[in-house]
Amino acid sequence: MCANMDTDTTTSEVFQVQAEFCKCLADPKRLMIIHELRLGEKSVSELSGSLGLKQSNTSQHLAVLRNAGIVEARREGSLVFYKLVSEKIAQACDLVREVIATHLQKRQLLVKDLRQVK
Amino acid sequence: MCANMDTDTTTSEVFQVQAEFCKCLADPKRLMIIHELRLGEKSVSELSGSLGLKQSNTSQHLAVLRNAGIVEARREGSLVFYKLVSEKIAQACDLVREVIATHLQKRQLLVKDLRQVK
């Protein structure tokens, strides 16, 4: 590890990039889109319909994910189909949920302890 | 999977919670703090010093991480030591970086292809 992380451009750039990436995953609608794309590609209108989002808003979120390299688009006629670039993204989301679950469990145990203090 | 995710309160709440969690990981300074805490607990002033952050800003970021259950505090005299609640968080961060690396690699290959078109 670096002694002075703030003066180490390379290291702090890594965290900058990582933060940018995490921002894409920090919105419930985008997470739903990723979840929907798990089972295969879908068109914008399909996503928009199943998630109950406005068309323009769906396109905007897809653009964010596309710019981050998380999804990619394929045009077929007048439709545009989106899919996950890699299964790894979905796996990362799974892991995040697992981490959260573990945390909530710990907290639940704490609540139990709080209640048991007599 | 649910046919209508937007009308399924439980499912969308999950993504809401997940998004909140990801927001904590969506800031380079907080990622640096998490990284620093990997090797063991550190006081606020230690973190503030090694990362080159203002004291109040460090406290604020630690509060965000604390509220999310990512770090926990322990007071020892006038110092407050923070540590990661679980190693899993650090592992999740590792995985995210790995996913990013894979993506950048793919992009790099694409750049190569672009250049090779003659």
Add this chain to the structure above:
DNA sequence: TTACAATATTACTAAATAATAATATTGGAA
């Protein structure tokens, strides 16, 4: 060509976030 459907983009507004500076709290030592 015109008309229409699907998607993308833009302009705008509202809400959330981060940073700074200032102030408050807490604990230890004189």
Add this chain to the structure above:
DNA sequence: TTCCAATATTATTATTTAGTAATATTGTAA
């Protein structure tokens, strides 16, 4: 008690982000 160091909190401002509505683009079919 008073003073000081460490930490937390608050108020304020600037920046970023999300959503909506409107408009632009693209492709297909008549």
